Amino acid sequence: MMRLLNRVCVLGILAVMTGCGVNPYRSATTESGPETAQPSTPAAETAAPQQPDRTGRPVSPPVRISRVEPTPAARQMLANADAAAREGRYDQAMLMVERAQRMSPKAGDVYLVMARLHYEQQRYAKSEQLCLKALSLAGDDKAFKESAMYSLDKARQAQGK
Numbered sequence: 001m002m003r004l005l006n007r008v009c010v011l012g013i014l015a016v017m018t019g020c021g022v023n024p025y026r027s028a029t030t031e032s033g034p035e036t037a038q039p040s041t042p043a044a045e046t047a048a049p050q051q052p053d054r055t056g057r058p059v060s061p062p063v064r065i066s067r068v069e070p071t072p073a074a075r076q077m078l079a080n081a082d083a084a085a086r087e088g089r090y091d092q093a094m095l096m097v098e099r100a101q102r103m104s105p106k107a108g109d110v111y112l113v114m115a116r117l118h119y120e121q122q123r124y125a126k127s128e129q130l131c132l133k134a135l136s137l138a139g140d141d142k143a144f145k146e147s148a149m150y151s152l153d154k155a156r157q158a159q160g161k
Contacts (some may be wrong), residue, residue, distance in 0.1 A: 067139035070110055074103035078113050090121055108137035108144060115151055119158070127155040 053059045070078065077100035084093035097114045104110055115130035131152035138145045 065139040067108060067141040067144055068104070068106040068137065070100060070104040070107040074100040074107065074110065077103065078109065081113060081117070085117055085120065090117060093117055106137060108134040108139075108148065111137065112144075112148055112151060115155070119151070119155055122158075124155045124158040128152060128159070131155055 069075075077096045081093040081096035081100070084090075084096060094114070094117055097110060097117060101110045101114070111130045111134040115127045115134060118124075118130060119127040131148055134148045135145065135152065138148060
């Protein structure tokens with residue numbers, strides 16, 4: 001009985017050792033020799049060369065973000081809000097701008113109009129916050145950034161900053 005147990009153990013150890021010698025991830029060999037694997041590169045890396053940073057690692061070019069325009073309905077709401085503000089109906093104008101904000105929440109124009117309404121009502125801190133929000137949504141539009149910066153400067157000057 002002991003002999004049988006020894007043989008089973010030896011066979012088990014041999015089976016385990018044989019399994020360890022086979023590497024399923026090793027590349028197949030051909031008659032001419034081992035196959036050489038070429039490193040694969042993603043298509044994005046081959047399309048545009050990347051410049052290395054200070055540490056030598058490649059850096060992708062920055063992502064360009066365009067400014068989101070308000071929807072036509074939101075644009076009409078903003079025009080109506082401007083008309084109401086010119087007539088001194090600031091509460092109604094603010095309701096219209098808030099409605100435009102729900103229609104186009106990522107359009108910086110909405111926040112800039114809202115900032116100007118708050119500025120006209122001497123709520124300068126709120127106007128500053130909304131100008132900063134408009135700036136964050138400006139994307140690559142330089143003219144819009146300048147307009148938002150002008151409104152931001154006015155709001156900060158009114159606060160004495």
